[in-house]
Amino acid sequence: MRRAVSTVTVVLLLVLLTGCNGEGGPIEVPDVVGLNETEAVRALEAAGLTAEAAVAAGAVESHGTVVEQDPEPGSHVEVGSVVTLSIAREGL
Secondary structure, three states, rough: OOOHHHHHHHHHHHHHHHOOOOOOOOOEEEOOOOOEHHHHHHHHHHHOOEEEEEEOOOOOEEEEEEEOOOOOOOOEOOOOEEEEEEEEOOOO
16 A cells, blocks of 8 residues: 555656646656656656557666666657657566
């Protein structure tokens, strides 16, 4: 339960910090590197963006962790834009 509350809190903070203006204009891409895939997708969706996952070959981070994102955090994109997440996978 505490983890769910923490995740919701992170998502809400990211929405507030990204300046989601409700007008459909450019929004700032939140930094989701270091989050697990589920948390990152939730944060991006809350900001009005779409997540697409890709496997990060040779990543040393924990399985399921976002190791890179494109576009970069802080970039400004249109609502609904795709953010590609490179996800660490074991055994690759």
